[in-house]
Amino acid sequence: MSGKILIVDDVATNRIVYKVKLGAACYAPILAADGESCLVMAQQTKPDLILLDLILPDMHGTEVLRRLRADPATAAIPVVVFSAEDDAASRLGALAAGADEYLRKSVDDQTLLARLRNLLREREAIAELESGGAPIRALGFAEPASGFQLPGTVALVTHRPETALLWRRDLAGQLSDKMVMLSREAALSDAALMPVPDVFVIEYELADPMGGLRLMSELRSRAETRHAAICIVKQSRGNGASAMAFDLGANDVVAATDDPREFGMRIKRLLQRKRAAxxxxxxxxxxxxxxxxxxLTGLFNRRYAVSQLAEIAAQSDVSGRPFAVMVVDLDRFKDVNDRFGHPAGDAVLTEVARRMAANIRHGDLLARIGGEEFLIALPETDLAMATPIAERICCAVHDAAFDIPGFAPLALTASIGLAIGEAKTGWSEQPVTAVIDRADQALLVAKSAGRNQVTISRTAA
Structure with missing residues (x-):
C-alpha cells in the first residue's frame, strides 16, 4: 500500500530510522522536525497519515493535534502519536486531542506497519464514499445531515459473562449507548442481532486463542455486520497478535489492562466513525x-430508462428475440391541472403510475419521461405479446375514475404508441432512442385518431 506519511520528530536519528523503515515498506516518507513545520507541510503536501512525536521543540504534540483537527484541510488526516512516553495522562491527552492511535516507540515494526495499513485502509474507504457522494451533492440530491442521533448499540462478546460485566461497568459511565452482552453463538445469530450492533467489542481469546479473530472474520463476511466497527480486547499489549488483528480487519485493539477511560474513548470514537460512514x-x-x-411517482426517470433500454436491446441481440416499447400519454391532462390544481394533477399521475405498474410483468421497465408521458419497455416481447399488454394499460386508465377530494370522480383516458425493436447487431451504433421515436410517432397517430387507443408503429427502424 503506497502513501505519503509525514514523520514529525525533533531527533534527526529517529526521523532517518523511520524514513528507512517506511521507505522499505513502499511508503513515501516526508520529514518535519517541529510542530510548526508539521502544520505547514500537512497543509502543503496533504499526507495520507502523520506519525507524530509528542515532545517537540516549539509546541507539544497535543497542540499540534488540536490545530490539525481545527483546520478543515487537515482535519481528516489520520494521526498516530508515536512517543517514548507511555503514562495514562499522555495517552488520554493525545486521544482527547484527536489522535487516531497512540503507540510507544518501542513497539515492534510488525505492529506499527499493520496499524498504519489499517488506518490507511479506513481513510481510503471513507475517501471512496466521499468521492461517490460528490456528484450527488453537486446535483443537489444529498439530504441535509440530521442534528439528532439515536443511541448506538455496543455488543460485548466474551467467553465468560463476568468479563462482559466488567467491560460494561468500565464503559457505563462514559457511553450513553445501549450495551448488550453476547456469546459467540448469539453474535452470529440473526435473531439475536436486532438491532445490528454498531460496535462489536470482542474478547481475543474467545473460548480458544484465535476464537475472537475467527468471529471477527465471520462478522466481516456477512452483509448485516460487514460495516460494523470491531474492537478486539487482548489481555496485554505486544506479542504480534495486534498486528494480525489489524490486518484481519479490526478497527481497534485495546489491552484489558488499559485505563478504563481510554477504553471508553476508543469505543466512543468507533461509534462516531461508524455513524459518519x-x-x-x-x-x-x-x-x-x-x-x-x-x-413524484417513484418510477424510473428518462435518463435511467434510456440506459436500461440499451441493455434490453443488447439482451435482444443475444437472445434473437424482439423487444417492445410503448410511449403512454394521458389525454387532455393539462385540463386537470387547470381545473383542479397541480396537487390534484400530481395525485392523478401517482395513481396512473400505480395502475400501469400493476398491469405489466416482473422485469418490464416503467418510467416517467415527461410531465404526463410514460415509457414502458418489454424485454423479449413480440407484437402479439405486447398488444394485449398495451390494451390492458389503456383500459386500466379509463375503466376506473380518479378520486379528487372536493370534486366528482374524474374520468381520464390515455393514448399509447407501440413499437417493436427487432433483434439485430449494432444497437450501440444505431441508438435505441430510434425505437422510442417510432413509438412516439405512433402515439401522435393515436392522438389524432381520437385518443384513448393503442396505435402500432408498422415501420422498422
Missing part, C-alpha cells in the same frame, strides 16, 4: 436513487 453510505445510496427515480 453510515451517513455517507446512506447519502450515496439515496442520492443515486434520486438520480434515477422520479420523486
Amino acid at each position: 453510515d451517513t455517507l453510505r446512506a447519502s450515496v445510496r439515496n442520492g443515486l436513487r434520486l438520480a434515477v427515480i422520479d420523486p
Whole structure:
C-alpha cells in the first residue's frame, strides 16, 4: 500500500530510522522536525497519515493535534502519536486531542506497519464514499445531515459473562449507548442481532486463542455486520497478535489492562466513525436513487430508462428475440391541472403510475419521461405479446375514475404508441432512442385518431 506519511520528530536519528523503515515498506516518507513545520507541510503536501512525536521543540504534540483537527484541510488526516512516553495522562491527552492511535516507540515494526495499513485502509474507504457522494451533492440530491442521533448499540462478546460485566461497568459511565452482552453463538445469530450492533467489542481469546479473530472474520463476511466497527480486547499489549488483528480487519485493539477511560474513548470514537460512514453510505445510496427515480411517482426517470433500454436491446441481440416499447400519454391532462390544481394533477399521475405498474410483468421497465408521458419497455416481447399488454394499460386508465377530494370522480383516458425493436447487431451504433421515436410517432397517430387507443408503429427502424 503506497502513501505519503509525514514523520514529525525533533531527533534527526529517529526521523532517518523511520524514513528507512517506511521507505522499505513502499511508503513515501516526508520529514518535519517541529510542530510548526508539521502544520505547514500537512497543509502543503496533504499526507495520507502523520506519525507524530509528542515532545517537540516549539509546541507539544497535543497542540499540534488540536490545530490539525481545527483546520478543515487537515482535519481528516489520520494521526498516530508515536512517543517514548507511555503514562495514562499522555495517552488520554493525545486521544482527547484527536489522535487516531497512540503507540510507544518501542513497539515492534510488525505492529506499527499493520496499524498504519489499517488506518490507511479506513481513510481510503471513507475517501471512496466521499468521492461517490460528490456528484450527488453537486446535483443537489444529498439530504441535509440530521442534528439528532439515536443511541448506538455496543455488543460485548466474551467467553465468560463476568468479563462482559466488567467491560460494561468500565464503559457505563462514559457511553450513553445501549450495551448488550453476547456469546459467540448469539453474535452470529440473526435473531439475536436486532438491532445490528454498531460496535462489536470482542474478547481475543474467545473460548480458544484465535476464537475472537475467527468471529471477527465471520462478522466481516456477512452483509448485516460487514460495516460494523470491531474492537478486539487482548489481555496485554505486544506479542504480534495486534498486528494480525489489524490486518484481519479490526478497527481497534485495546489491552484489558488499559485505563478504563481510554477504553471508553476508543469505543466512543468507533461509534462516531461508524455513524459518519453510515451517513455517507446512506447519502450515496439515496442520492443515486434520486438520480434515477422520479420523486413524484417513484418510477424510473428518462435518463435511467434510456440506459436500461440499451441493455434490453443488447439482451435482444443475444437472445434473437424482439423487444417492445410503448410511449403512454394521458389525454387532455393539462385540463386537470387547470381545473383542479397541480396537487390534484400530481395525485392523478401517482395513481396512473400505480395502475400501469400493476398491469405489466416482473422485469418490464416503467418510467416517467415527461410531465404526463410514460415509457414502458418489454424485454423479449413480440407484437402479439405486447398488444394485449398495451390494451390492458389503456383500459386500466379509463375503466376506473380518479378520486379528487372536493370534486366528482374524474374520468381520464390515455393514448399509447407501440413499437417493436427487432433483434439485430449494432444497437450501440444505431441508438435505441430510434425505437422510442417510432413509438412516439405512433402515439401522435393515436392522438389524432381520437385518443384513448393503442396505435402500432408498422415501420422498422
